[in-house]
Amino acid sequence: MNIYKLGEITDKEAALNKLGVESGGISIMAKKMELMYFYIKDLKAPAANILKQDALSIGAELAVPGGVILCDKPTYDCILIGTKKHIEILSRKELAQPFGLKALAGELKKFLSSNSFPTRIMGIINANDDSFFEGSRFVAGDAVTQCEKMIADGASIIDIGAVSSRPGAKEVSGEEELERIKPICDAIHDQKLYEKALFSIDSYTPSVVEYSLRSGFGLINDITGAADEKIIELALQYNAKLCIMHMQGTPVSMQKDPHYEDVTAEVSTFFEDRIAKCEAMGLSREQIILDVGIGFGKSLEHNLALLKNMNHFTHFGCEVLIGASRKSMISKIIPTPTEERLPGTLILHLKAVENGASIVRCHDVAEHKQALAVQEALRS
Incomplete structure (x- = not known):
């Protein structure tokens, strides 16, 4: 058996198709291969704590400054980290949450539906x-x-x-x-x-x-x-x-x-x-x-x-x-x-x-x- 670390796979669906993955699983797996990062400015302290827990519950992560759990400040800057699949889940999950998270969910959906144009x-x-x-x-x-x-x-x-x-x-x-x-x-x-x-x-x-x-x-x-x-x-x-x-x-x-x-x-x-x-x-x-x-x-x-x-x-x-x-x-x-x-x-x-x-x-x-x-x- 040989193993080697792959570099960045840009066309993830093409790579999975070449491997012979069943067609039904290609789009699902491709979303799990794409790691996304979002810098969120001035997120309300309660929202940061809710989003942190929701992210962790599905295997994603929200990087936050120290003191967030105590709500020392009214707002915080954060970095949301997750696969495309994670972000899809959060964009639905946060629609039911207060403290501005519904608006955040709407913004996340915009990034997920971006158009692709030829160069x-x-x-x-x-x-x-x-x-x-x-x-x-x-x-x-x-x-x-x-x-x-x-x-x-x-x-x-x-x-x-x-x-x-x-x-x-x-x-x-x-x-x-x-x-x-x-x-x-x-x-x-x-x-x-x-x-x-x-x-x-x-x-x-x-x-x-x-x-x-x-x-x-x-x-x-x-x-x-x-x-x-x-x-x-x-x-x-x-x-x-x-x-x-x-x-x-x-x-x-x-x-x-x-x-x-x-x-x-x-x-x-x-x-x-x-x-x-x-x-x-x-x-x-x-x-x-x-x-x-x-x-x-x-x-x-x-x-x-x-x-x-x-x-x-x-x-x-x-x-x-x-x-x-x-x-x-x-x-x-x-x-x-x-x-x-x-x-x-x-x-x-x-x-x-x-x-x-x-x-x-x-x-x-x-x-x-x-x-x-x-x-x-x-x-x-």
């Missing part, structure tokens, strides 16, 4: 001369050629913007932005490139967004995350998707001492508010994409926390986008010029996909296509 690559093209990575700058005919190359390399989405959003970037008038983007939009429309890929307009200026949508674009990438009513109306009018990004401050000021009590919780609350506004106006969650805004009003610590907790944002039922391509957070880990940050970019993006992101916004499409293919092979 897609979004290529970046900047129709301006001051974006932080020189290799992404293209104009008119050159931009169209680059679009075609990115599509051939494996991009199913092309994101085009005419205004730099790098830290400290100067504001550009709507008229100038439209003048920069028009030739590219016209070429995409005339050559019907929108039939080959989904085109995204990286803008929050209504006139620019509308011109792009009329030219065949199908996604609005709004870095302000404001969910402006005019932008939502345009998304509805043209049946387009809307990407909502979180940013603290503006590009001019966003990196001047960004501060959060809990970055994951605060970004999550931001998305919850914006999604509610979009839905109230008629936009469905299938049309909404969420971007945590790596580098937009965040320190290195904030960026890393969001990447590690990327899976949290999947519970909204929207696609989640990651955009850390060649960003300065890499240089803060190990000093590296922008042109040499591809290795760090690939690591960040692969980890984000592993943690739930489904759209990868990047400058280097072919390299990401290869890396994602290898990652997928390791999963199977």
Whole structure:
């Protein structure tokens, strides 16, 4: 007899099926193989004690600070640990409990019913001369050629913007932005490139967004995350998707001492508010994409926390986008010029996909296509 310890099994049902497990037992066993962790903030002391006992009774665990049993404080932060099966049981069991546990059960159910989306690559093209990575700058005919190359390399989405959003970037008038983007939009429309890929307009200026949508674009990438009513109306009018990004401050000021009590919780609350506004106006969650805004009003610590907790944002039922391509957070880990940050970019993006992101916004499409293919092979 030989025995060896298995590494992480990503596709648990496929592994059990390959082993020859009876079909009826595969889904049951797969749930027992998936360990889940939930950080619960400000749980009422009585609720913490109830949840602790309920978790232990089914073989799960609730990590709590000392003093919880005595209710020394009114609320406590806790970590709930259990298999997917355990969480399913608790999400039903706590519906009958007081002290806010019914609401907790509802939140747990959302995480259990998260949608799964295929991984897609979004290529970046900047129709301006001051974006932080020189290799992404293209104009008119050159931009169209680059679009075609990115599509051939494996991009199913092309994101085009005419205004730099790098830290400290100067504001550009709507008229100038439209003048920069028009030739590219016209070429995409005339050559019907929108039939080959989904085109995204990286803008929050209504006139620019509308011109792009009329030219065949199908996604609005709004870095302000404001969910402006005019932008939502345009998304509805043209049946387009809307990407909502979180940013603290503006590009001019966003990196001047960004501060959060809990970055994951605060970004999550931001998305919850914006999604509610979009839905109230008629936009469905299938049309909404969420971007945590790596580098937009965040320190290195904030960026890393969001990447590690990327899976949290999947519970909204929207696609989640990651955009850390060649960003300065890499240089803060190990000093590296922008042109040499591809290795760090690939690591960040692969980890984000592993943690739930489904759209990868990047400058280097072919390299990401290869890396994602290898990652997928390791999963199977």
